[in-house]
Amino acid sequence: MKKLFVKTYGCQMNAYDSARMADLLAPLGYVQADGPDGADMVILNTCHIREKAAEKVYSEIGRLRVLKAQKAEGGGRMLLAVAGCVAQAEGEEIVARAPAVDLVVGPQSYHRLPEMIARFSREGGHTLAADFPALEKFDALLETKETGISAFLTVQEGCDKFCTFCVVPYTRGPEHSRAPQAVLDEARHLVDLGARELVLLGQNVNAYNGGGWSLAKLCEALAKIDGLQRIRYTTSHPNDMSDDLITAHRDNDKLMPYLHLPVQSGSDATLEAMNRKHRAADYLRIVDRLRAARPDIALTSDFIVGFPGERDADFEATLQLVRDVGFATAFSFKYSKRPGTPAAALRSQVAEDVKSARLEALQALLGRQQHDFDDGQIGRTLPVLFEKPGRKTGQLVGRTPYLQPVHVEAPSAMIGQLASVRVERRTANSLHGSLV
Numbered sequence: 001m002k003k004l005f006v007k008t009y010g011c012q013m014n015a016y017d018s019a020r021m022a023d024l025l026a027p028l029g030y031v032q033a034d035g036p037d038g039a040d041m042v043i044l045n046t047c048h049i050r051e052k053a054a055e056k057v058y059s060e061i062g063r064l065r066v067l068k069a070q071k072a073e074g075g076g077r078m079l080l081a082v083a084g085c086v087a088q089a090e091g092e093e094i095v096a097r098a099p100a101v102d103l104v105v106g107p108q109s110y111h112r113l114p115e116m117i118a119r120f121s122r123e124g125g126h127t128l129a130a131d132f133p134a135l136e137k138f139d140a141l142l143e144t145k146e147t148g149i150s151a152f153l154t155v156q157e158g159c160d161k162f163c164t165f166c167v168v169p170y171t172r173g174p175e176h177s178r179a180p181q182a183v184l185d186e187a188r189h190l191v192d193l194g195a196r197e198l199v200l201l202g203q204n205v206n207a208y209n210g211g212g213w214s215l216a217k218l219c220e221a222l223a224k225i226d227g228l229q230r231i232r233y234t235t236s237h238p239n240d241m242s243d244d245l246i247t248a249h250r251d252n253d254k255l256m257p258y259l260h261l262p263v264q265s266g267s268d269a270t271l272e273a274m275n276r277k278h279r280a281a282d283y284l285r286i287v288d289r290l291r292a293a294r295p296d297i298a299l300t301s302d303f304i305v306g307f308p309g310e311r312d313a314d315f316e317a318t319l320q321l322v323r324d325v326g327f328a329t330a331f332s333f334k335y336s337k338r339p340g341t342p343a344a345a346l347r348s349q350v351a352e353d354v355k356s357a358r359l360e361a362l363q364a365l366l367g368r369q370q371h372d373f374d375d376g377q378i379g380r381t382l383p384v385l386f387e388k389p390g391r392k393t394g395q396l397v398g399r400t401p402y403l404q405p406v407h408v409e410a411p412s413a414m415i416g417q418l419a420s421v422r423v424e425r426r427t428a429n430s431l432h433g434s435l436v
């Protein structure tokens, strides 16, 4: 038995990929460990979305080098692999800069890990795999062995949109959808293993077009799986928010009234410079249509402040859009230059203190909206899907349709079940309630 530690950075797709890598290595005798101490293999599954992410990886490699040396002193060996988007974007540089790294593997090449490990064991040196054979990857990955109540399922990968700030089209490659049958098979398998909620993943999940099926059609087929209670999907692009998907939020009972729909900015000038290909008004119209179809739908979003050329008036337009929509929660970031992306070369970069002030103002507004949204649930009775034990004995944690965690006194046999919960109060980050 060998110990494997996978450390995951970045988005949910990386979390999904980490689990698949562990599945893939299990037949080689690798069992997952909680930390790197004494591990026979460590995989850093990296994210390249913001500057500091890559630096964090290099400092993590520095720490692991010490453990690797200790292991070698004891006559053992610790294999160190860097996977994910940093591996894809700067594989060669990692090999040059961090000799402690044995394997570098990009997101579309995970299925090659066993072969790479074997080759490394035979020949030593560094092995790098960072091309985009997207079609092979899913076919070659093994079935999952275990799942939580809520399970990620990648249905689409890659992006052809090329927003001018973003590295994803370069690290994940072109848009590619999995065949519906493959998704349905994996979904049934996950439900057999105990999953009750599926979160369909894709960098542009609503651009899904596997076998000519839309995402709405895929969700309709998934909803027929017995035992599956809830379907969610993330991340969506406004321009792919099709009529049938909006209608599915009305007609598909298992599709949750919750949508992560990044807008990035409320200013048309900034949106244009970002190459988002939609205006603020388009976004508001989509929100109106969603709310007409499903009045209780909760919306969340991503925002970038301080994009090159963003003036006070542009930022004010973002605040106005936030006030107009009212978000349940949202992520907001300072623009960060990514090498190789068009926006990084723009000369109109915004000063750091201006970015910080804007981020603070935006987060204050979004924070108030989140509290209002959460407080709005107090006194309501909501269906809650119980996922795991809470910190206190006798307590379970579940989620509302709007993804809010709720702590409830309930027997552990209710894990995996949906039950009506009356929401009673809110603490900093979660709701508390009791079974009805």
Ligand code: SAH
Pocket (backbone or CB within 6 Å): 049, 050, 165, 166, 167, 168, 203, 204, 235, 236, 237, 262, 264, 302, 303, 304, 333, 334, 335, 336, 337, 338
């Ligand atoms: N595919 C998704 C999001 C991918 S990245 C979409 O189209 O919205 C997740 C989020 O990171 C983005 O929505 C964006 O808000 C943020 N992000 C991406 N690149 C960034 C950069 N260079 N600087 C700051 N934030 C960035």
Ligand code: SF4
Pocket (backbone or CB within 6 Å): 159, 160, 161, 162, 163, 166, 167, 168, 169, 203, 204, 237
């Ligand atoms: Fe990045 Fe834009 Fe593609 Fe989203 S749509 S992954 S932000 S390029």
Ligand code: F3S
Pocket (backbone or CB within 6 Å): 009, 010, 011, 012, 013, 014, 046, 047, 048, 049, 084, 085, 167, 168, 171, 172, 203
């Ligand atoms: Fe990061 Fe790659 Fe995901 S850059 S956000 S891990 S797609």
